[in-house]
Amino acid sequence: EFISISAFLLFATQIIFFVNFWWSLFKGEKAPLNPWHDNGLEWTLPSPAPHGNWVTPPTVYRGPYEFSVPGVSEDYLPQNRKLPTDREPALAPAHGD
Secondary structure, three states: OHHHHHHHHHHHHHHHHHHHHHHHHHHOOOOOOOOOOOOOHHHHOOOOOOOOOOOOOOOOOOOOOOOOOOOOOOOOOOOOOOOOOOOOOOOOOOOOO
16 A cells, blocks of 8 residues: 555656646746856857857857956856956967967
8 A cells, every 4th residue: 555655646746747847848938048157158059059059159268167256246257258357368279280
């Protein structure tokens, strides 16, 4: 009897999960472009991402895990946001150089 009740409860929780999943898929509100305020470049792309990701590749000024930058009020600073103190990154050498 205990196993039967446990199986029923497990099935009931799965129903709740699937109802929530389908409701969110069709009736839920769309998330903004970067809902987590992540610093990585993957959050700068629209959804779905176009072929080749970016029309022009973004310029990267810092690593994805640089937090608490002096002079920035929030802890969120994307890799491609240029600060007045940032300099232009060096160009990569051509293939074969």
